[in-house]
Amino acid sequence: MTVSTIEIGLVIYPGAQLASVYGLTDLFGVATRLASRRPEQRTELAITVSHWRLQEPDLQPVRVFETEPRSRMIPDVLILPPALGEAPSAETANAYSPWLIDQHRQGTILCSVCAGAFLLGETGLLSGRSATTHWAHADLFAARFPTARLDVDKLVIDDGDLMTAGGVMAWTDLGLKLVERFLGSTIMAETARLLVIDPPGREQRFYSSFSPRLTHGDLAVLKVQHWLHATGAKDMRLAKLVAQSGLEERTMLRRFQKATGMTTTEYCQRMRISKACELLQTSVTPIETIAWDVGYGDAGAFRKIFLRIVGLTPSDYRQRFNSRGTVTSA
Template identity: 40%
Template sequence: MAARTLYNKILPIYSGSVLKTVAVVLIDEFAPFEFGVLCEVFGVDRTDEGVPPIEFRVCAERPGVPLRTTVGVPLTPDHGLAALADADLVAMPAANIRAEYPPAVLDAIRAASERGSTLLTVCSGAFLLAATGLLDGRLCTTHWRHAQEFAERFPQAKLDPDVLFVDDGDIITSAGTAAGIDACLHYVRRELGAGPATAIARRMVVPPQRDGGQRQYVELPIPESTGDSLEPVLTWMLHNLDAEHTVAGLARRAQLSERTFARRFVAETGTTPLRWLSMQRVLHAQQLLEETTLSVEEVAQKCGFGGAALLRHHFTRVVGVGPKDYRRTFAATLSGRVTATVE
């Protein structure tokens, strides 16, 4: 819950933005997986699923010159640092931590921030951003393994090593690899609404929003998925949110024992079936509150909560505000949304 506590305070301030252009800044010895997270969320055309088109730029100090990755495979960026100039989001994936960072890259990031770009880091990308001085006095996070070094090098930054990500308005920082997915999906939800974020998450077969912070991963590894994907069952659940669901019934649909199904479900989604279902219902409620004039009671019925009281309980726990307050903020401010009547 810690990550949500940090961003709920500022979410309404930035809810009216429109995400059109993403520029990823690469430096030598960057991490290809964390870069891939940014590519998967922002660089894949998902307009056929209702996600608005996003121009995706891969940038470096010297375009056309191959950069090394942490696994030795080179990549050649197409754009120079000038491509940051009009980007809505400037993202920095993880890279090997170093004593000094390229001055031209630091200057370009500072200039983009001054012009109004949102900045987002994945894992150790926070070190690059912190080297610009832009994290001084700002709430932020990074991977728990690097937290002590980060705190020693950048004492003016307000580091929280326990959360999955921190949304501090125009700066979003995330912890390890999977937390980068969380941060990116959160940013999509913040700028474009619950629908596009859920569509992207569904294609990636990841939860659109996870509970908890990164402390739970310090001593134990993140569980890995085994066997065939449960995506068909997940998709069926998403299409039938208003129905009653039990672990026994879902296990039968997946043709697995209850014990195996529960274990596989946690491995693929990071949470239990009932918690995942509750989260999906809240996300669907967000979309209906943004895009329709249905009453809160009607939204509750369509999402499978049964009544407005249960919807308010789960919605407030996850989002931090009640359904009416959420609709008051988002239905009137998100681009392309209808103005809904608040009951």
């Protein structure tokens, strides 16, 4: 039986995390071996992996490694892996932009993980498109690529010809998504089981923490923020916030959202839920007590807001992240 091959290329740019490059190489190799052992499959597909680096004198990325030679010059997929440290600069990213645009024009699916999205962003291809990156890079990404529709709650966004993944380790999720696309859901599930990793379905907001903007320069808004952090946002009454700011109500609301990117209600809720996450991770305190401690008299309302912001119920969050062993359920 003739085997059709799908080539997935991994771009090794300056600062790229090599662990993800080799990890994805292994993941796709495992998936291909599992697929080859299923004789009931009438259509045989295999994934080959290549590594690409920028080479002189042409300063054009070329294959520097391949698991199996192919006659086709254009890979089916290119992945821009995460970076360790700072996000790639515009200068670094622009060295790859013409090549990436040309590959995409010829039908290559472009993917990024974490800070790899900055290389993808410099191509302009994300303009008007949904994308994600590591939540810690959200402000910088939004500033550099304001026309992209950034959603850092999502761990993987599959937009067809463009795929983006959020956190540093989200390469496992992206890899499994690609296995599912090319080899099917059964092989994807078997690969995840063999490698003991979660199948796709997680969200980045499970792992993100509340990182408020405090360097915006609006001193009146900053005064409100400092008061909220000092009091744990226990008092969310608008009159209290307005009094702290020294501004008119409408002015305070407008300036607060401009400076922080959130309404006062959303800001306070995220502060409270962030504290609740910390307590769920590190204590065995009953959930009703935690709800009260962070400012919610109604545990039912707390659960609804927690689910909306985090994407998990408080009980599920505790089960996944608690470091204390046995916990008290409520």
